[in-house]
Structure formats: structure tokens, C-alpha cells
Amino acid sequence: MEEELFPRERLQIAPGAVHVPDWLDAGSRRDLLTACRAWARPPAGLRSVRTPGGGTMTARQVCLGWHWYPYAYARTVVDGDGAAVKPFPAWLGELGRRAVADALGPAAVAAAPYDIALINFYAGDARMGMHRDADERSEAPVVSLSLGDTCVFRFGNTETRTKPYTDVELRSGDLFVFGGASRRAYHGVPRVRPGTAPPELGLTGRLNVTLRVSGL
Numbered sequence: 001m002e003e004e005l006f007p008r009e010r011l012q013i014a015p016g017a018v019h020v021p022d023w024l025d026a027g028s029r030r031d032l033l034t035a036c037r038a039w040a041r042p043p044a045g046l047r048s049v050r051t052p053g054g055g056t057m058t059a060r061q062v063c064l065g066w067h068w069y070p071y072a073y074a075r076t077v078v079d080g081d082g083a084a085v086k087p088f089p090a091w092l093g094e095l096g097r098r099a100v101a102d103a104l105g106p107a108a109v110a111a112a113p114y115d116i117a118l119i120n121f122y123a124g125d126a127r128m129g130m131h132r133d134a135d136e137r138s139e140a141p142v143v144s145l146s147l148g149d150t151c152v153f154r155f156g157n158t159e160t161r162t163k164p165y166t167d168v169e170l171r172s173g174d175l176f177v178f179g180g181a182s183r184r185a186y187h188g189v190p191r192v193r194p195g196t197a198p199p200e201l202g203l204t205g206r207l208n209v210t211l212r213v214s215g216l
Helices: 026-039 090-104
Strands: 011-014 017-020 060-064 067-069 072-074 116-122 128-131 142-148 150-155 166-170 175-178 187-193 206-212
Touching: 011 166, 017 090, 026 060, 026 142, 026 206, 060 067, 090 142, 090 175, 090 206, 150 175, 150 206
Parallel strands: none
Antiparallel strands: 011 017, 017 175, 060 116, 067 072, 116 206, 128 187, 142 175, 142 206, 150 166, 150 187
């Protein structure tokens, strides 16, 4: 990507919600992508998520630590191949803790370790409707890491799926953390911009790695 006239700066989008551009360096992006490709393989690999209403999410997903399905957690892929969920690696938890410390300060780092990863893959036409991360018992901040194509990330309020909300451009390597007063805010991805991934990454589409503390 060509050098920009004005470098992107970190922004507080709402109380407890911070966007940090280019948080992952080039080597970390490649390493995380390599890990995601391994996690996506079966068993307990990348799957399409079906909603209780009979629909199918356009973003496909794989889970680590705990398996999420609408709207609960399990230790096996109960809505897929039934395999045991892949383990959550300690290094990923340390990455999450460092992300929270960098974005919100050391005092915001939860005492309990991160133990859930939801990894969503977005093809060019994939979307994610406005929703809250509300199936965890912990109020620890949510960590979101982006790889590949740029997306429009819509960050809203805690009361409604509608306005007020703020649209944020998330690019490959960006970090977004939300906790505190914004922990239960509605958020979604109304648009992915195909073909915007850095060519050197070798990824077509967008990967979003979301880290959470279950409290389970």
C-alpha cells in the first residue's frame, strides 16, 4: 500500500473502545495467518454457522478453547462435526493481554487468562450483522485483530442495534479493543473491500481473530 499523506493514528471510538492501526508488524501478521490456516483444517475446522432462525452467517468461523454456537459455548463442535474444540494456545492469550495493555492501559488487563478465540473468515461478499458479545460471563475486554482485506467495522452503543454508531476502517494488522462501558456494545461488519489485502500476505479475503475471557 502506498505511503499515506497523513499516517493513521490511534483513536478512542467510545469510552473503553480503542482502534490501534498497524499494531501487528509484518512478521506477526504472517505468523498469525499461518496459525489460522492450521486451525481452519478439520477436525473442528472452519465451518458455516447456522442461526436459530434457519439462516447461515456469511462469515465462516473456527473456534479455539471453547466452541461458540448461537448462543452458547461448548467443548465440542456441537453444530458441526462433533469433534473436540482445538486448544487455546498460551501465546495467543499473551498477545491478547499485551493488546489490552497497549490499547487501554495495564490496569484494564483482566486477572483471568484469555481462553476463547473466534476466528471469522470473510470472503468479499461476507457481512456480519450488528450483535453483542454477550455469551461470556466475564467482562474482560474483547480483543479484535484483523488480517487481509480492509473492512468497515461498525461500532455502536449498548442499547440498540441502530444509531448512534461509528464506522471504522480496519486494515490488515489493525487492533481494536473494547471493554469497560463499551464491553457489551453492538458491533458488526457491513462491508468488506475485496482486493485490499497486502499482496505480500498472500491472503484473499479477511480474517478477524477475536479473543475473549469466558468466565466459564
